[in-house]
Amino acid sequence: MMKYVIIGNGPAAVSCIDGIRSVDKNSSINVISKEAHPAYFRPLISYYLEGKSKAENIYCRDEDFYEKNGCETVIGEATALDQDNKTVTLKSGDSIVYDKLCICTGSSPFVPPMKGLETVENQYTFLTIDDSFAIEKAITKDSRVLIIGAGLIGLKCAEGLRDRVQSVTVCDLAPRVLSSILDDECAAIVQKHLEDCGISFSLSDTAERFEGNLAFMKNGGAIPFDVLVPALGVRPNIGFFKEAGGECGRAIVVDNAMQTSIENVYAAGDCVEQYDISFGEKRIMALLPNANIGGYTAGVNMAGGETSFDNAVPMNSIGFWGLHMMTAGTYANDGGARMIEEKGENFVKRFFIKDNKLIGFIIIGDVKSAGIYTNLVRNQTDLSELDFDSLIKNPNLLPFSEKNRRKTLGGVV
Amino acid sequence: MRREGEFRNPSGCAIAAEISREGRRFSAEKIIESMIPMHDRSNGLGGGFAGYGIYPKYKDFYAFHLFYDHRHIKKEVEEYLKERYEIVLSEEIPTRKIPEITDEPIIWRYFLAPLKSVLRSAQLDEKEFTARVVMHINTHMKGAYVFSSGKNMGAFKAVGFPEDVGRFYMLDEYLGYAWTSHGRYPTNTPGWWGGSHPFGLLDFTVVHNGEISSYDANRRFIEMFGYKCTLQTDTEVMAYIADFLLRREGLSPKEMAEIIAAPFWSTIEKKSEEDKARLTYFRTIYSSLLMTGPFSIVVGFNGGLMALNDRLKLRSMVAAEKDDMVYIASEETAIRIMSPEVDRIWSPAGGEPAIVNVKEGAY
């Protein structure tokens, strides 16, 4: 009998449980959870605010999931890892022994020091469902909301709040929205759409200091607000692992088996960096599919099975009020990648090709069947096997060989 | 109303047979009696008997029994016979006047030896020659009908119930080693003497109970070989088939049974390789001789008889043994009349022939 311990209780953690149980039905599993909720889908917190998700519908698994899978859940936060004695110490001082450990601690909001921030009464980060509940309590129909950060979290928060408050303003030091995902041109399309939908932007600008409900901007202006949401980014929760001597870059470094540099210790989810096949280097790809696959992979390997997650790429599907955008892989124009663009009245598609492989794409608008492109990126398909020119125009299976289709459509996949 | 032979004439019936394996000769008394309890299987429109070993004195001569409608035709036939045979004896078949049997035709018998010179010029063996003579008379000589033509055997038949027919022909006074008998229940005739059973050609006689559904397929096949089915009865076609297979094709009674009551393909599948090959061969080349529909028959021939049911056994038929005697009948009651005590009694399975041979040299 093994003792499995999982630190964290998000999608990666529950997938890890699934992975373990696919091999080992009996050994004990301890889950150390920081939040008092069963694992829930973090991206739903904005949909909760928007009213698209009900509070009872946000959970990753059925109510009896932990019980059915023989998991014991401990509320607490890991503070230390002793790799020699194979124990994890909690903030409470308790320590838990493991044979195999999986770290799924995710990340925490990063709020840099800002002058006068402590004078802001209604300020909330936006990463947990409890944050959503808190914001919901704080806002009224007449609230003016200021969001610092035009990244994914900030914009999703803006979407969630728009119909519930008087105004939403988003500021960011970067000159464009979603700067880590989109290039200038695509960002402009998205920004325009968001502005049409009633969101105000103050870009290339940010709050420098606060006085109560007034934010003084770098460019000299001042924005009054009732609720402040700093959404400047996240940091992986890896302190105790680093202190134990585990190898970290910006996050815990794992291999394709999701194993860390410490023996018997695995990691998955937002707190890891792993090999991005589209990019050719390890990096953080804090995205739900990767958390699910990574967690499951870790679980299987922990329980003695053998599997690997060797085609991780970043991918995103985001929509704001009818405008959808999808991205996958790597889409910088550098590093010898060639870009092919397909543009229409209501859409832009940009494909990035390197070594005759599709390494990434951005699509705004016409996202139909984009998974066919994603698949090319994940599988590093040699584009000479298919008619890529036609695929760009119309993502379907026609540009593939008949043999390929026969396999795809005529067999189990 | 059309005369029998001008239309298809199916009928239901009673049959019985008895034979001594030792070749002992006995009178027809018992078999006549045996028909009485089966009275209701006949309707008075035909009855008859065949006796084997009844003419020991003339055993080397063809015994022709004929019905004549009138004197003219008798004369004509006798002329015809005289040109082909030495007529050893020509006489009226003795009968007993009884009120149950009326309207009898002229009933005559001849004992005949074919003329060697005629045989030579016809290039035929005497049996084939005689068969053709019978066919000719029955087909072309209106008013004459040969109803028995074998050696040392004879058929006796009439319109009436069989027990009466037996008395009419005084068969209690004949001795034979085998007897077959028949009571007829035709559904389609006023009754004609020639149409009664047994039906025979040369020494082959058939008594039959049933209605073969394959009749016209069998008839049209057998007619290719010179037989002419003038009566359109099952019995007639069976007699010709018996003659064809047993005499002309030289097959044994068992082989004949394998042809006319051929096993189902599913049964053949399960047989030994040798049997499978033979049965498949038969079903291929003699497929038109398969008889379907209900029948129970007794085929009599010199030296034995064969009782056979159709392959589904759609008609009753019982067989029994007592010492050297074998009995066959439509109903057990008839057997009990012939022999109240029996050693063994059984019901032959469909398509399984019961063949009885008289000891070699005893007939």
Added chain:
Amino acid sequence: MKRVYVHEEWCLGCHLCEYNCAFANSGLSDMVKALKNQKITPRIHVEEGGKIHYAVSCRHCEDPMCIKGCISGAMTKDKDGTVTINHDKCVGCLSCMLLCPYGCITTDENETVLKCELCLKNSCGAPACVQGCPNRAIVYEEAEV
């Protein structure tokens, strides 16, 4: 599990599957009433070019990427292996569309995410596309693995 398989060599490109699908999922009992003057949004679609035609619908993968990527838990595999979508949970993020390698997930005019869920309840025994295929190009059978 029994799945819908498409045999390209027999697909005639008649598009009946699309109409039968739309009808089967319309909740109506008369096709004319269901589809007359409607832009249909079937869960199966025919792709064609030149003389090639074939229909594509959800493969009900062994290890479906759409489920892996679903941010709301709306996409699940039921006991039979059918991948189904719970519209109460779906928030319309289209991650499933981004991840489906076959391009089998679509949306209707209200942006409701649609996919083949094997319309077995309303089409007796086999999905409507299979039953209506005039050339048995679409079959519903146990896989030959």
Added chain:
Amino acid sequence: MAINFLLPEFEVERSDYRCIRCRVCERQCANQVHRYDPDADVMLSDETKCVDCQRCVCLCPTHALKIKKNEAAFRTNANWKQNTILEIYKQANTGGVLLSSMGNPEPFPVYWDKILINASQVTNPSIDPLREPMETRVFLGKKPHEIERDENGAIKTELPPQIELELPVMFSAMSYGSISYNAHKSLATAAEALGICYNTGEGGLHEDFYRYGKNTIVQVASGRFGVYKDYLEAGAAIEIKMGQGAKPGIGGHLPGAKVGEDISKTRMIPEGSDAISPAPHHDIYSIEDLRQLVFSLKEATEYQKPVIVKVAAVHNIAAIASGIARSGADIIAIDGFRGGTGAAPTRIRDNVGIPIELALAAVDKRLRDEGIRQNVSLVVGGSVRSASDIVKAIALGADACYIATSALLALGCHLCRTCQSGKCNWGIATQDPELVKRLNPETGKERLVNLLTAWKHEIKEMMGLMGINSIEALRGNRLMLRGVGLNEKELEILGISHAGE
């Protein structure tokens, strides 16, 4: 173009209420009758092109379509019927021989429909095929009956070569070329599943189908297309085609347009060349020449294959059959005047030959009268449409029946009788790959197997009610038949009595 005087033969009636503009009709019509007009959002029809093949009707999911006979009519004239007039216009337009396909559609008597079958009552029990074995196996070939025994008295069981059939039906000759690859495959696989035979026709045997050899009859026709040693040896039997019921006395013609790569290879002729079969075999100008060909083929196949001689039912068919029965042939196939074709001159199709029922009766009687019926088996075709037609044919004296039109109907043919156009919307009489694929041979096989399984059941039911439990007891059993509404002469030829007799 000058006016051509022709009327559209058919009318497309579309219920606009029902039409949902799915455009299936448009996609499925190879004749391009239907068209969608996006501006008006309406489906349009060009009725001049419609051949009434019913493809659109069958596929329309809302049953919005009807194809009807055009009611527009010339002034009624019992002598100059509309069709007669139209044919004159057509010939005046083109100067050509009128072409048609499938069988003679004219209202000649159908003798099958004037013959009734007997049943057992009282004196003889009917047999229940659900409870008792009911046999339909037949052997086709010579049936000599000289019994020979070996030294142990066992019967020697060697037989001349036979075709063994699980039911007395075969798919008759339809060449690869006249029908599609998929149609052929359907026939071949169905024949295999049913334990019967199909027939290559005169177009050779596609290399893919050699594996169905046990169930294949290979045909040798006047054009000798695709004939070589392997071909002769491939099948269960060899058929010499002397004539065809739909066009007795003339040969076949496959236009070069249909001779693509595969057909060219199978027929062994250059791609794109017209495949024209001469009217007669140029090495058979007499019965003795036929005998030579029969024996050449037997020599070539070492006497392992029965040889069929197929002739059209013509006036003196009995004498012809008698000649063939003495030619060494094992089987005679007779094709009645209603037999189908992929293309024939209309005048010939509609005016030449005689009904198969009369031909069969006459031939069977003649061969029996001559005592040579056992020399040959007799196979008849030319519009055998149902199980009861088969029962009647067997009772009249046939050993087996050839069916083709019925088989094509099972495959989807709707008898529009325009095979010659090559645009068969059902994927049968066409070589256009887009149309050929419309016949999935899996479906085709299944439908053929279904059809003949159903017929087999019906044959068994009918045999059972006659009290017959094996098909051979039905063969030539004409007493099981009665005629109705036939005159003395017809009854005499058929060798049956009138009902009530």
